[in-house]
Amino acid sequence: MKKILLFAFSLICGSVLHAQQEKVIVFPVEAIVDGARFSKQKFNETYPGIDVTLYGLSDEGWYVRYKHELLTYLYGPIDDLTFARRQKKIMEEIRLSIVLKNPSLSSSTVDIIRFDFNATPENMGQVEDVDNPYLIPELTEDKDKE
Numbered sequence: 252m253k254k255i256l257l258f259a260f261s262l263i264c265g266s267v268l269h270a271q272q273e274k275v276i277v278f279p280v281e282a283i284v285d286g287a288r289f290s291k292q293k294f295n296e297t298y299p300g301i302d303v304t305l306y307g308l309s310d311e312g313w314y315v316r317y318k319h320e321l322l323t324y325l326y327g328p329i330d331d332l333t334f335a336r337r338q339k340k341i342m343e344e345i346r347l348s349i350v351l352k353n354p355s356l357s358s359s360t361v362d363i364i365r366f367d368f369n370a371t372p373e374n375m376g377q378v379e380d381v382d383n384p385y386l387i388p389e390l391t392e393d394k395d396k397e
Contacts, residue, residue: 272304272321273304273321273322273323274302274304274321274322274323275302275303275304275323275325276300276301276302276303276322276323276324276325277300277301277303277308277314277324277325277326277327278298278300278301278324278325278326279298279326279327280315280326280327280328280329280338282294282297282298282326283315283326283338283341283342283345284341285297285298286298286345287341287345287348300324303325308325308328308366310327310328310366311328311366311367311368312327312328312329312330312365312366312367313327313328313329313330313331313332313335313363313364313365314326314327314328314329314335314363314364314365314366315327315329315335315338315339315342315361315362315363316360316361316362316363316364317342317346317359317360317361318359318360318361318362319356319358319359319360320358325364326338326342328366332363335363336363339361339362339363342361343361346359346361
């Protein structure tokens with residue numbers, strides 16, 4: 252009897268831990284703009300998303316990442332960092348409008364990460380510092396050179 256109860260308890264604990272696992276969904280980058288324009292139903296029909304929670308990413312590149320509690324949405328992959336930065340700004344504006352309607356989402360974050368297969372555990376999913384003006388080409392160009 253004790254073994255049956257222990258087994259049932261371990262099954263319950265395992266299912267609870269699995270239910271509380273962070274969920275990672277990947278969308279194409281076009282879904283950022285369409286997410287602001289489409290209804291929830293049309294968005295879900297157009298972009299069902301790919302759940303990579305158990306498998307991980309399979310495409311290298313930059314991703315715009317939206318995180319809230321145990322949910323992560325990745326939009327990408329994007330080859331060009333400058334384009335990824337623009338998409339991040341769009342996502343930040345969308346996030347702000349949603350937070351104004353639903354303040355419980357104020358703990359959510361938007362950033363850019365880079366995924367590649369040559370990554371080591373130290374730099375896997377490296378966050379790009381888009382707020383550093385020295386990394387933004389438009390702010391570092393020498394305007395006197397012409």
